Amino acid sequence: MTAAYTRFELLRMFRNRRFTVFAFGFPLVLYLLIAGPNRGTHDLGGSGLAAPLYFMVGMLTFGTMNAMLASGTRIAAEKSVGWNRQLRITPLPPRLYFRTKVLTGYAMSLVSMALLYGAGLALGVRIPAGQWLEMTWLILVGLLPFAALGILIGHIVNTDSIGPAIGGSTSLLAFLGGVWYPIGNHGAFHAIGEALPSYWLVQAAHVGAGGHAWGTHGWIVLAAWTAGATVLARRAYLRDTQRA
Amino acid sequence: MSVLAPAPEAAPERAAGPGLRLQGLTKSFRGERGTVHAVAGLDVSIAPGETVALLGPNGAGKSTTIDMLLGLLDPDVGLVEVFDFSPHDAVAAGRVGAMLQTGSLIHDVTVRELIAVTASLYPRPLDVDEAIRVTGIGEIAERRTQKLSGGETQRARFAAALVGNPELLVLDEPTVAMDVEARRAFWSTMREFAMHGRTVVFATHYLEEADAYADRVILMAQGRIVADAPPTEIKAMVGRRHIRATLPRVDLVSLESLDGVSRAERRGDAISLVCSDSDAAIRALLLRHPEARDLEIVGAGLEDAFIELTTGGNE
Numbered sequence: 001m002t003a004a005y006t007r008f009e010l011l012r013m014f015r016n017r018r019f020t021v022f023a024f025g026f027p028l029v030l031y032l033l034i035a036g037p038n039r040g041t042h043d044l045g046g047s048g049l050a051a052p053l054y055f056m057v058g059m060l061t062f063g064t065m066n067a068m069l070a071s072g073t074r075i076a077a078e079k080s081v082g083w084n085r086q087l088r089i090t091p092l093p094p095r096l097y098f099r100t101k102v103l104t105g106y107a108m109s110l111v112s113m114a115l116l117y118g119a120g121l122a123l124g125v126r127i128p129a130g131q132w133l134e135m136t137w138l139i140l141v142g143l144l145p146f147a148a149l150g151i152l153i154g155h156i157v158n159t160d161s162i163g164p165a166i167g168g169s170t171s172l173l174a175f176l177g178g179v180w181y182p183i184g185n186h187g188a189f190h191a192i193g194e195a196l197p198s199y200w201l202v203q204a205a206h207v208g209a210g211g212h213a214w215g216t217h218g219w220i221v222l223a224a225w226t227a228g229a230t231v232l233a234r235r236a237y238l239r240d241t242q243r244a
Numbered sequence: 245m246s247v248l249a250p251a252p253e254a255a256p257e258r259a260a261g262p263g264l265r266l267q268g269l270t271k272s273f274r275g276e277r278g279t280v281h282a283v284a285g286l287d288v289s290i291a292p293g294e295t296v297a298l299l300g301p302n303g304a305g306k307s308t309t310i311d312m313l314l315g316l317l318d319p320d321v322g323l324v325e326v327f328d329f330s331p332h333d334a335v336a337a338g339r340v341g342a343m344l345q346t347g348s349l350i351h352d353v354t355v356r357e358l359i360a361v362t363a364s365l366y367p368r369p370l371d372v373d374e375a376i377r378v379t380g381i382g383e384i385a386e387r388r389t390q391k392l393s394g395g396e397t398q399r400a401r402f403a404a405a406l407v408g409n410p411e412l413l414v415l416d417e418p419t420v421a422m423d424v425e426a427r428r429a430f431w432s433t434m435r436e437f438a439m440h441g442r443t444v445v446f447a448t449h450y451l452e453e454a455d456a457y458a459d460r461v462i463l464m465a466q467g468r469i470v471a472d473a474p475p476t477e478i479k480a481m482v483g484r485r486h487i488r489a490t491l492p493r494v495d496l497v498s499l500e501s502l503d504g505v506s507r508a509e510r511r512g513d514a515i516s517l518v519c520s521d522s523d524a525a526i527r528a529l530l531l532r533h534p535e536a537r538d539l540e541i542v543g544a545g546l547e548d549a550f551i552e553l554t555t556g557g558n559e
Protein backbone atom coordinates (compact mmCIF):
# COMPACT_ATOMS: atom_id res chain seq x y z
CA MET A 1 0.00 0.00 0.00
CA THR A 2 2.74 2.42 0.99
CA ALA A 3 4.86 1.52 -2.00
CA ALA A 4 2.00 1.96 -4.45
CA TYR A 5 0.92 5.23 -2.99
CA THR A 6 4.45 6.61 -2.72
CA ARG A 7 5.05 5.72 -6.35
CA PHE A 8 1.86 7.55 -7.24
CA GLU A 9 2.97 10.65 -5.34
CA LEU A 10 6.39 10.66 -6.96
CA LEU A 11 4.86 10.17 -10.37
CA ARG A 12 2.61 13.16 -9.84
CA MET A 13 5.42 15.27 -8.51
CA PHE A 14 7.88 14.66 -11.30
CA ARG A 15 5.17 15.08 -13.92
CA ASN A 16 4.39 18.51 -12.64
CA ARG A 17 7.09 20.30 -14.62
CA ARG A 18 6.54 23.77 -13.26
CA PHE A 19 6.67 22.53 -9.73
CA THR A 20 9.89 20.59 -10.19
CA VAL A 21 11.54 23.32 -12.24
CA PHE A 22 10.96 25.86 -9.50
CA ALA A 23 11.56 23.57 -6.56
CA PHE A 24 14.85 22.20 -7.90
CA GLY A 25 15.87 24.93 -10.28
CA PHE A 26 15.56 27.87 -7.95
CA PRO A 27 18.18 26.84 -5.36
CA LEU A 28 20.45 25.56 -8.10
CA VAL A 29 20.32 28.70 -10.20
CA LEU A 30 20.68 30.87 -7.13
CA TYR A 31 23.78 28.91 -6.14
CA LEU A 32 25.36 29.14 -9.56
CA LEU A 33 24.63 32.88 -9.73
CA ILE A 34 26.17 33.59 -6.34
CA ALA A 35 29.02 31.11 -6.26
CA GLY A 36 29.90 31.10 -9.96
CA PRO A 37 31.34 34.60 -10.22
CA ASN A 38 33.23 34.11 -6.91
CA ARG A 39 34.65 30.72 -7.71
CA GLY A 40 38.16 32.05 -7.46
CA THR A 41 37.66 33.40 -3.92
CA HIS A 42 39.48 31.08 -1.54
CA ASP A 43 38.94 32.89 1.71
CA LEU A 44 35.44 34.34 1.69
CA GLY A 45 35.09 37.24 4.13
CA GLY A 46 37.83 35.88 6.35
CA SER A 47 35.98 32.61 6.91
CA GLY A 48 38.87 30.61 5.60
CA LEU A 49 36.47 28.89 3.19
CA ALA A 50 36.32 29.01 -0.58
CA ALA A 51 33.22 30.74 -1.95
CA PRO A 52 31.81 27.69 -3.80
CA LEU A 53 31.99 25.60 -0.63
CA TYR A 54 30.63 28.32 1.63
CA PHE A 55 27.64 28.99 -0.60
CA MET A 56 27.06 25.33 -1.32
CA VAL A 57 26.56 24.41 2.31
CA GLY A 58 24.34 27.46 2.77
CA MET A 59 22.21 26.63 -0.22
CA LEU A 60 21.93 23.00 0.88
CA THR A 61 20.01 24.14 3.91
CA PHE A 62 17.77 26.40 1.92
CA GLY A 63 17.14 23.95 -0.91
CA THR A 64 16.33 20.96 1.24
CA MET A 65 14.21 22.99 3.64
CA ASN A 66 12.29 24.28 0.66
CA ALA A 67 11.87 20.82 -0.76
CA MET A 68 10.46 19.50 2.51
CA LEU A 69 8.08 22.36 3.16
CA ALA A 70 6.87 22.17 -0.43
CA SER A 71 4.74 19.19 0.57
CA GLY A 72 2.48 21.79 2.20
CA THR A 73 1.90 23.46 -1.14
CA ARG A 74 1.08 20.13 -2.69
CA ILE A 75 -1.30 19.18 0.09
CA ALA A 76 -3.16 22.47 -0.26
CA ALA A 77 -3.54 21.82 -3.98
CA GLU A 78 -4.79 18.30 -3.28
CA LYS A 79 -7.37 19.67 -0.91
CA SER A 80 -8.60 22.20 -3.45
CA VAL A 81 -9.55 19.44 -5.89
CA GLY A 82 -11.15 17.32 -3.18
CA TRP A 83 -8.49 14.60 -3.19
CA ASN A 84 -7.98 14.94 0.51
CA ARG A 85 -11.60 13.96 1.15
CA GLN A 86 -11.51 11.21 -1.44
CA LEU A 87 -8.50 9.70 0.28
CA ARG A 88 -10.29 9.68 3.64
CA ILE A 89 -12.89 7.29 2.35
CA THR A 90 -10.29 4.77 1.24
CA PRO A 91 -8.66 2.42 3.76
CA LEU A 92 -5.35 4.35 3.61
CA PRO A 93 -4.46 4.82 7.30
CA PRO A 94 -3.19 8.25 8.45
CA ARG A 95 0.12 6.64 9.41
CA LEU A 96 0.74 5.54 5.83
CA TYR A 97 -0.43 8.86 4.48
CA PHE A 98 2.22 10.58 6.59
CA ARG A 99 4.85 8.08 5.67
CA THR A 100 4.18 8.72 2.00
CA LYS A 101 4.31 12.46 2.39
CA VAL A 102 7.59 12.24 4.31
CA LEU A 103 9.13 9.87 1.79
CA THR A 104 8.09 12.13 -1.07
CA GLY A 105 9.60 15.13 0.72
CA TYR A 106 12.84 13.20 1.19
CA ALA A 107 12.91 12.19 -2.44
CA MET A 108 12.67 15.86 -3.37
CA SER A 109 15.35 16.82 -0.87
CA LEU A 110 17.70 14.14 -2.17
CA VAL A 111 17.34 15.39 -5.72
CA SER A 112 17.91 18.93 -4.53
CA MET A 113 21.03 17.87 -2.61
CA ALA A 114 22.37 15.86 -5.52
CA LEU A 115 21.99 18.84 -7.84
CA LEU A 116 23.78 21.16 -5.42
CA TYR A 117 26.54 18.63 -4.77
CA GLY A 118 26.96 18.30 -8.52
CA ALA A 119 27.08 22.04 -9.00
CA GLY A 120 29.54 22.34 -6.13
CA LEU A 121 31.81 19.70 -7.64
CA ALA A 122 31.65 21.49 -10.95
CA LEU A 123 32.78 24.68 -9.24
CA GLY A 124 35.67 22.90 -7.64
CA VAL A 125 34.33 22.00 -4.19
CA ARG A 126 36.24 19.08 -2.69
CA ILE A 127 35.23 17.60 0.65
CA PRO A 128 36.68 14.44 2.25
CA ALA A 129 34.30 11.49 1.82
CA GLY A 130 33.78 10.96 5.56
CA GLN A 131 32.87 14.59 6.09
CA TRP A 132 30.56 14.50 3.10
CA LEU A 133 28.75 11.47 4.42
CA GLU A 134 28.39 12.91 7.88
CA MET A 135 26.99 16.13 6.49
CA THR A 136 24.50 14.29 4.32
CA TRP A 137 23.34 12.08 7.15
CA LEU A 138 22.89 14.99 9.53
CA ILE A 139 21.00 17.02 6.95
CA LEU A 140 18.63 14.12 6.35
CA VAL A 141 17.95 13.80 10.07
CA GLY A 142 17.63 17.56 10.49
CA LEU A 143 14.94 17.64 7.81
CA LEU A 144 12.48 15.57 9.82
CA PRO A 145 10.82 18.49 11.61
CA PHE A 146 10.39 20.23 8.26
CA ALA A 147 8.61 17.21 6.87
CA ALA A 148 6.08 17.43 9.67
CA LEU A 149 5.84 21.22 9.40
CA GLY A 150 5.08 21.01 5.68
CA ILE A 151 2.23 18.58 6.30
CA LEU A 152 0.96 20.69 9.18
CA ILE A 153 0.87 23.91 7.15
CA GLY A 154 -0.69 22.15 4.17
CA HIS A 155 -3.60 20.97 6.27
CA ILE A 156 -4.33 24.23 8.05
CA VAL A 157 -3.95 26.59 5.09
CA ASN A 158 -5.83 26.69 1.79
CA THR A 159 -4.51 27.22 -1.73
CA ASP A 160 -5.25 30.93 -1.73
CA SER A 161 -2.87 31.56 1.16
CA ILE A 162 -0.44 28.66 0.92
CA GLY A 163 2.09 30.69 -1.08
CA PRO A 164 2.70 33.30 1.58
CA ALA A 165 2.36 30.71 4.36
CA ILE A 166 5.06 28.42 3.00
CA GLY A 167 7.22 31.21 1.57
CA GLY A 168 6.95 33.16 4.80
CA SER A 169 7.77 30.17 6.99
CA THR A 170 10.74 29.25 4.85
CA SER A 171 12.12 32.79 4.85
CA LEU A 172 11.56 33.30 8.54
CA LEU A 173 13.13 29.99 9.51
CA ALA A 174 16.00 30.63 7.12
CA PHE A 175 16.57 34.14 8.41
CA LEU A 176 16.40 33.30 12.10
CA GLY A 177 18.30 30.07 11.68
CA GLY A 178 21.27 31.75 10.07
CA VAL A 179 20.91 30.36 6.59
CA TRP A 180 21.73 33.66 4.93
CA TYR A 181 24.41 34.94 7.25
CA PRO A 182 26.01 33.77 10.49
CA ILE A 183 24.03 34.75 13.58
CA GLY A 184 27.03 34.83 15.88
CA ASN A 185 27.71 32.92 19.03
CA HIS A 186 25.81 34.88 21.63
CA GLY A 187 23.00 37.36 22.10
CA ALA A 188 19.26 37.27 21.57
CA PHE A 189 19.42 36.24 17.91
CA HIS A 190 21.66 33.36 18.75
CA ALA A 191 19.30 32.23 21.51
CA ILE A 192 16.30 32.36 19.18
CA GLY A 193 18.22 30.64 16.42
CA GLU A 194 19.29 27.79 18.65
CA ALA A 195 15.67 27.03 19.42
CA LEU A 196 14.85 26.57 15.74
CA PRO A 197 15.33 23.47 13.59
CA SER A 198 16.71 25.59 10.75
CA TYR A 199 19.68 26.60 12.89
CA TRP A 200 20.62 22.97 13.40
CA LEU A 201 20.12 22.22 9.76
CA VAL A 202 22.64 24.97 9.02
CA GLN A 203 25.02 23.40 11.53
CA ALA A 204 24.58 20.04 9.82
CA ALA A 205 25.44 21.53 6.45
CA HIS A 206 28.45 23.29 7.96
CA VAL A 207 29.95 19.94 8.81
CA GLY A 208 30.83 19.90 5.13
CA ALA A 209 32.77 23.12 5.68
CA GLY A 210 34.64 21.88 8.70
CA GLY A 211 31.94 22.53 11.31
CA HIS A 212 31.05 20.28 14.18
CA ALA A 213 28.22 17.79 14.48
CA TRP A 214 25.36 18.57 16.86
CA GLY A 215 25.74 18.19 20.57
CA THR A 216 22.92 17.14 22.85
CA HIS A 217 21.31 20.55 22.56
CA GLY A 218 20.80 20.17 18.83
CA TRP A 219 19.37 16.69 19.12
CA ILE A 220 16.92 17.82 21.80
CA VAL A 221 15.72 20.82 19.80
CA LEU A 222 15.23 18.72 16.68
CA ALA A 223 13.48 15.92 18.56
CA ALA A 224 11.14 18.41 20.23
CA TRP A 225 10.24 20.10 16.94
CA THR A 226 9.72 16.79 15.23
CA ALA A 227 7.48 15.48 17.98
CA GLY A 228 5.51 18.72 18.35
CA ALA A 229 4.99 19.24 14.63
CA THR A 230 4.04 15.59 14.14
CA VAL A 231 1.37 15.71 16.82
CA LEU A 232 -0.04 18.94 15.43
CA ALA A 233 0.15 17.72 11.84
CA ARG A 234 -1.71 14.56 12.74
CA ARG A 235 -4.41 16.54 14.46
CA ALA A 236 -4.68 18.96 11.56
CA TYR A 237 -4.96 16.07 9.12
CA LEU A 238 -7.71 14.36 11.06
CA ARG A 239 -9.71 17.57 11.36
CA ASP A 240 -9.23 18.65 7.79
CA THR A 241 -12.18 16.92 6.17
CA GLN A 242 -14.37 19.82 5.07
CA ARG A 243 -15.50 20.38 1.57
CA ALA A 244 -13.14 22.70 -0.26
CA MET B 245 -18.87 -15.10 -13.10
CA SER B 246 -19.37 -11.40 -13.47
CA VAL B 247 -16.56 -9.26 -12.22
CA LEU B 248 -19.04 -7.38 -10.10
CA ALA B 249 -20.05 -10.42 -8.11
CA PRO B 250 -18.94 -10.21 -4.49
CA ALA B 251 -16.16 -12.29 -3.06
CA PRO B 252 -17.76 -15.67 -2.37
CA GLU B 253 -16.85 -15.90 1.29
CA ALA B 254 -18.35 -12.51 2.02
CA ALA B 255 -21.66 -13.06 0.30
CA PRO B 256 -23.77 -15.03 2.79
CA GLU B 257 -23.12 -12.90 5.86
CA ARG B 258 -23.77 -9.74 3.90
CA ALA B 259 -27.37 -10.43 3.23
CA ALA B 260 -28.12 -11.41 6.79
CA GLY B 261 -25.83 -9.02 8.64
CA PRO B 262 -26.47 -5.52 9.87
CA GLY B 263 -26.81 -2.66 7.45
CA LEU B 264 -26.64 1.07 8.06
CA ARG B 265 -28.08 2.80 11.05
CA LEU B 266 -28.43 6.54 11.50
CA GLN B 267 -29.98 7.46 14.80
CA GLY B 268 -30.97 10.90 16.03
CA LEU B 269 -28.43 12.40 13.69
CA THR B 270 -28.03 16.15 14.09
CA LYS B 271 -25.55 18.58 12.63
CA SER B 272 -25.51 22.36 12.69
CA PHE B 273 -23.14 24.84 11.14
CA ARG B 274 -22.53 28.32 12.36
CA GLY B 275 -22.76 30.62 9.37
CA GLU B 276 -22.82 34.35 8.80
CA ARG B 277 -26.55 34.44 9.21
CA GLY B 278 -26.77 32.43 12.37
CA THR B 279 -26.84 28.71 12.94
CA VAL B 280 -27.93 26.47 10.10
CA HIS B 281 -29.45 23.17 11.12
CA ALA B 282 -28.19 21.15 8.18
CA VAL B 283 -29.43 17.87 9.58
CA ALA B 284 -32.02 17.97 12.34
CA GLY B 285 -32.70 14.59 13.89
CA LEU B 286 -32.45 11.89 11.26
CA ASP B 287 -33.45 8.28 11.95
CA VAL B 288 -32.85 5.77 9.20
CA SER B 289 -32.11 2.07 9.00
CA ILE B 290 -30.97 0.60 5.72
CA ALA B 291 -30.81 -3.14 5.21
CA PRO B 292 -27.84 -4.69 3.42
CA GLY B 293 -28.51 -4.95 -0.27
CA GLU B 294 -30.93 -2.07 -0.39
CA THR B 295 -30.57 0.73 -2.92
CA VAL B 296 -31.75 3.91 -1.28
CA ALA B 297 -32.11 7.37 -2.76
CA LEU B 298 -31.79 10.49 -0.68
CA LEU B 299 -34.01 12.86 -2.57
CA GLY B 300 -34.30 16.53 -1.83
CA PRO B 301 -33.64 20.04 -3.08
CA ASN B 302 -30.31 21.79 -2.54
CA GLY B 303 -29.79 22.50 1.11
CA ALA B 304 -31.96 19.59 2.24
CA GLY B 305 -29.05 18.10 4.16
CA LYS B 306 -28.24 15.26 1.78
CA SER B 307 -24.52 15.93 1.46
CA THR B 308 -24.16 16.58 5.18
CA THR B 309 -25.85 13.25 5.87
CA ILE B 310 -23.52 11.52 3.43
CA ASP B 311 -20.48 13.15 4.99
CA MET B 312 -21.55 11.79 8.36
CA LEU B 313 -22.27 8.36 6.90
CA LEU B 314 -18.72 8.30 5.54
CA GLY B 315 -17.13 9.63 8.73
CA LEU B 316 -15.97 12.82 7.04
CA LEU B 317 -18.06 14.79 9.48
CA ASP B 318 -18.87 14.03 13.10
CA PRO B 319 -22.49 14.53 14.12
CA ASP B 320 -23.25 17.01 16.91
CA VAL B 321 -25.63 14.44 18.34
CA GLY B 322 -26.58 10.97 17.22
CA LEU B 323 -25.13 7.74 16.04
CA VAL B 324 -23.96 6.33 12.73
CA GLU B 325 -23.25 2.65 12.23
CA VAL B 326 -22.07 1.05 9.03
CA PHE B 327 -22.35 -2.74 9.16
CA ASP B 328 -22.17 -2.53 12.96
CA PHE B 329 -19.00 -0.46 12.90
CA SER B 330 -18.27 3.21 13.16
CA PRO B 331 -18.01 4.83 9.72
CA HIS B 332 -14.31 5.28 10.33
CA ASP B 333 -13.73 1.58 11.00
CA ALA B 334 -15.92 0.51 8.09
CA VAL B 335 -13.90 2.76 5.79
CA ALA B 336 -10.62 1.50 7.22
CA ALA B 337 -11.73 -2.07 6.54
CA GLY B 338 -12.28 -1.20 2.89
CA ARG B 339 -16.02 -1.84 3.01
CA VAL B 340 -17.01 1.57 1.71
CA GLY B 341 -16.62 3.21 -1.68
CA ALA B 342 -17.89 6.64 -2.51
CA MET B 343 -18.24 9.20 -5.21
CA LEU B 344 -18.10 12.63 -3.69
CA GLN B 345 -19.42 15.77 -5.21
CA THR B 346 -16.58 18.21 -4.72
CA GLY B 347 -13.96 19.47 -7.07
CA SER B 348 -12.18 17.75 -9.90
CA LEU B 349 -9.83 14.76 -9.85
CA ILE B 350 -6.27 14.89 -8.63
CA HIS B 351 -3.97 16.23 -11.35
CA ASP B 352 -0.97 14.93 -13.26
CA VAL B 353 -2.02 11.29 -13.51
CA THR B 354 -3.97 9.29 -16.06
CA VAL B 355 -7.39 7.92 -15.27
CA ARG B 356 -5.94 4.41 -15.23
CA GLU B 357 -3.23 5.39 -12.76
CA LEU B 358 -5.81 6.97 -10.51
CA ILE B 359 -7.97 3.87 -10.54
CA ALA B 360 -4.98 1.59 -10.04
CA VAL B 361 -3.74 3.50 -7.01
CA THR B 362 -7.23 3.49 -5.54
CA ALA B 363 -7.40 -0.27 -6.04
CA SER B 364 -4.06 -0.65 -4.27
CA LEU B 365 -5.51 0.92 -1.13
CA TYR B 366 -8.28 -1.67 -0.77
CA PRO B 367 -7.94 -5.20 0.60
CA ARG B 368 -10.08 -6.97 -2.05
CA PRO B 369 -10.14 -4.76 -5.13
CA LEU B 370 -11.55 -5.52 -8.54
CA ASP B 371 -9.20 -5.94 -11.44
CA VAL B 372 -8.34 -2.46 -12.71
CA ASP B 373 -8.99 -3.31 -16.35
CA GLU B 374 -12.33 -4.85 -15.49
CA ALA B 375 -13.36 -1.78 -13.52
CA ILE B 376 -12.43 0.35 -16.51
CA ARG B 377 -14.36 -1.92 -18.83
CA VAL B 378 -17.58 -2.16 -16.84
CA THR B 379 -17.72 1.58 -16.30
CA GLY B 380 -17.11 2.11 -20.00
CA ILE B 381 -14.20 4.51 -19.64
CA GLY B 382 -11.76 2.61 -21.84
CA GLU B 383 -11.31 5.49 -24.22
CA ILE B 384 -10.40 7.99 -21.51
CA ALA B 385 -8.25 5.62 -19.43
CA GLU B 386 -4.94 6.95 -20.75
CA ARG B 387 -5.93 10.58 -20.53
CA ARG B 388 -4.69 12.95 -17.85
CA THR B 389 -7.32 13.67 -15.25
CA GLN B 390 -7.22 17.43 -15.72
CA LYS B 391 -8.15 17.04 -19.38
CA LEU B 392 -11.54 15.44 -18.79
CA SER B 393 -14.96 17.00 -19.26
CA GLY B 394 -17.36 17.19 -16.35
CA GLY B 395 -19.20 14.06 -17.38
CA GLU B 396 -15.98 12.11 -17.99
CA THR B 397 -14.72 13.18 -14.60
CA GLN B 398 -17.84 11.74 -13.01
CA ARG B 399 -17.42 8.47 -14.86
CA ALA B 400 -13.78 8.17 -13.83
CA ARG B 401 -14.85 8.87 -10.29
CA PHE B 402 -17.42 6.10 -10.51
CA ALA B 403 -14.76 3.63 -11.62
CA ALA B 404 -12.60 4.72 -8.70
CA ALA B 405 -15.50 4.15 -6.31
CA LEU B 406 -16.20 0.68 -7.71
CA VAL B 407 -12.66 -0.60 -8.00
CA GLY B 408 -12.33 -1.08 -4.24
CA ASN B 409 -15.13 -3.64 -4.47
CA PRO B 410 -16.95 -2.13 -1.50
CA GLU B 411 -20.03 -3.51 0.21
CA LEU B 412 -21.46 -0.03 0.60
CA LEU B 413 -21.41 2.38 -2.29
CA VAL B 414 -22.25 5.99 -1.56
CA LEU B 415 -22.89 8.37 -4.43
CA ASP B 416 -23.42 12.07 -3.95
CA GLU B 417 -25.26 13.52 -6.96
CA PRO B 418 -23.46 11.06 -9.25
CA THR B 419 -24.95 12.08 -12.59
CA VAL B 420 -24.34 15.81 -12.35
CA ALA B 421 -22.66 16.95 -15.59
CA MET B 422 -23.37 13.68 -17.41
CA ASP B 423 -25.25 13.67 -20.68
CA VAL B 424 -28.29 11.49 -21.18
CA GLU B 425 -26.40 8.56 -22.62
CA ALA B 426 -23.70 8.59 -19.96
CA ARG B 427 -26.41 8.78 -17.37
CA ARG B 428 -28.15 5.70 -18.70
CA ALA B 429 -24.89 3.76 -18.90
CA PHE B 430 -24.01 4.86 -15.41
CA TRP B 431 -27.24 3.63 -13.89
CA SER B 432 -27.15 0.31 -15.65
CA THR B 433 -23.64 -0.37 -14.30
CA MET B 434 -24.71 0.80 -10.89
CA ARG B 435 -27.68 -1.53 -10.97
CA GLU B 436 -25.56 -4.51 -11.88
CA PHE B 437 -23.22 -3.63 -9.05
CA ALA B 438 -26.11 -3.33 -6.60
CA MET B 439 -27.60 -6.61 -7.69
CA HIS B 440 -24.98 -8.68 -5.91
CA GLY B 441 -26.12 -7.87 -2.41
CA ARG B 442 -24.33 -4.57 -2.15
CA THR B 443 -25.84 -1.61 -0.41
CA VAL B 444 -26.12 1.61 -2.37
CA VAL B 445 -27.03 5.03 -1.05
CA PHE B 446 -27.24 7.88 -3.51
CA ALA B 447 -28.24 11.49 -3.25
CA THR B 448 -30.07 13.18 -6.06
CA HIS B 449 -32.45 15.97 -6.74
CA TYR B 450 -33.95 14.23 -9.74
CA LEU B 451 -37.19 12.51 -8.89
CA GLU B 452 -36.92 10.40 -12.06
CA GLU B 453 -33.59 8.91 -10.97
CA ALA B 454 -34.83 8.11 -7.51
CA ASP B 455 -37.93 6.58 -9.01
CA ALA B 456 -36.14 4.48 -11.60
CA TYR B 457 -33.16 3.19 -9.64
CA ALA B 458 -33.95 3.04 -5.94
CA ASP B 459 -35.79 0.41 -3.93
CA ARG B 460 -36.62 3.06 -1.44
CA VAL B 461 -36.65 6.83 -1.41
CA ILE B 462 -35.94 9.00 1.57
CA LEU B 463 -37.31 12.41 0.94
CA MET B 464 -35.45 15.14 2.75
CA ALA B 465 -36.12 18.81 3.25
CA GLN B 466 -34.54 21.24 5.69
CA GLY B 467 -32.51 18.53 7.36
CA ARG B 468 -35.46 16.29 8.12
CA ILE B 469 -37.05 13.24 6.60
CA VAL B 470 -40.30 14.23 4.99
CA ALA B 471 -41.12 10.78 3.70
CA ASP B 472 -39.50 7.36 3.57
CA ALA B 473 -41.24 5.01 1.17
CA PRO B 474 -40.99 2.99 -2.04
CA PRO B 475 -40.53 5.21 -5.11
CA THR B 476 -44.08 4.74 -6.35
CA GLU B 477 -45.48 6.24 -3.17
CA ILE B 478 -43.01 9.09 -3.22
CA LYS B 479 -43.90 9.77 -6.80
CA ALA B 480 -47.55 9.96 -5.90
CA MET B 481 -46.67 12.40 -3.16
CA VAL B 482 -44.32 14.75 -4.94
CA GLY B 483 -44.86 13.94 -8.56
CA ARG B 484 -48.34 15.39 -8.55
CA ARG B 485 -49.50 17.64 -11.31
CA HIS B 486 -51.48 20.80 -11.45
CA ILE B 487 -54.30 21.54 -13.86
CA ARG B 488 -54.76 25.17 -14.66
CA ALA B 489 -57.76 26.55 -16.48
CA THR B 490 -59.85 29.64 -16.96
CA LEU B 491 -63.15 28.89 -15.36
CA PRO B 492 -65.03 31.84 -13.86
CA ARG B 493 -67.65 31.64 -11.13
CA VAL B 494 -67.17 28.07 -10.11
CA ASP B 495 -67.47 26.63 -6.66
CA LEU B 496 -64.13 25.47 -5.25
CA VAL B 497 -65.74 22.87 -3.07
CA SER B 498 -67.39 21.22 -6.04
CA LEU B 499 -64.04 21.22 -7.87
CA GLU B 500 -62.38 19.54 -4.92
CA SER B 501 -64.96 16.76 -5.10
CA LEU B 502 -63.82 15.83 -8.61
CA ASP B 503 -62.03 12.53 -9.15
CA GLY B 504 -58.26 12.82 -8.85
CA VAL B 505 -58.31 16.34 -7.39
CA SER B 506 -56.91 16.87 -3.97
CA ARG B 507 -57.14 20.65 -3.72
CA ALA B 508 -58.48 23.57 -5.70
CA GLU B 509 -57.41 27.20 -5.70
CA ARG B 510 -58.66 30.28 -7.49
CA ARG B 511 -56.92 33.41 -8.69
CA GLY B 512 -59.39 35.68 -10.40
CA ASP B 513 -60.96 33.74 -13.24
CA ALA B 514 -58.18 31.17 -13.20
CA ILE B 515 -58.38 28.02 -11.20
CA SER B 516 -55.63 25.64 -10.23
CA LEU B 517 -56.24 22.05 -9.24
CA VAL B 518 -53.65 20.06 -7.36
CA CYS B 519 -54.12 16.52 -8.61
CA SER B 520 -53.37 13.12 -7.23
CA ASP B 521 -54.36 11.72 -10.62
CA SER B 522 -54.31 14.33 -13.34
CA ASP B 523 -55.71 11.99 -16.02
CA ALA B 524 -58.83 11.26 -14.02
CA ALA B 525 -59.13 14.86 -12.97
CA ILE B 526 -59.04 16.34 -16.45
CA ARG B 527 -61.74 13.95 -17.66
CA ALA B 528 -63.95 14.73 -14.69
CA LEU B 529 -63.35 18.44 -15.06
CA LEU B 530 -64.33 18.54 -18.71
CA LEU B 531 -67.39 16.40 -18.10
CA ARG B 532 -68.71 18.72 -15.48
CA HIS B 533 -67.36 22.00 -16.92
CA PRO B 534 -67.09 21.78 -20.71
CA GLU B 535 -66.75 25.59 -20.76
CA ALA B 536 -63.30 25.45 -19.16
CA ARG B 537 -60.70 27.18 -21.37
CA ASP B 538 -56.88 27.58 -21.56
CA LEU B 539 -56.32 24.14 -20.08
CA GLU B 540 -52.82 23.38 -18.96
CA ILE B 541 -51.38 20.40 -17.10
CA VAL B 542 -48.08 21.10 -15.39
CA GLY B 543 -45.86 18.93 -13.29
CA ALA B 544 -45.19 20.42 -9.91
CA GLY B 545 -41.45 20.88 -9.42
CA LEU B 546 -39.78 19.05 -6.61
CA GLU B 547 -39.24 22.31 -4.80
CA ASP B 548 -42.98 23.05 -4.85
CA ALA B 549 -43.73 19.57 -3.68
CA PHE B 550 -41.28 19.87 -0.83
CA ILE B 551 -42.72 23.16 0.30
CA GLU B 552 -46.14 21.64 0.21
CA LEU B 553 -45.06 18.58 2.15
CA THR B 554 -43.01 20.41 4.73
CA THR B 555 -45.47 23.18 5.44
CA GLY B 556 -48.18 20.64 6.16
CA GLY B 557 -50.07 21.47 2.98
CA ASN B 558 -50.49 17.77 2.30
CA GLU B 559 -53.68 16.11 3.34
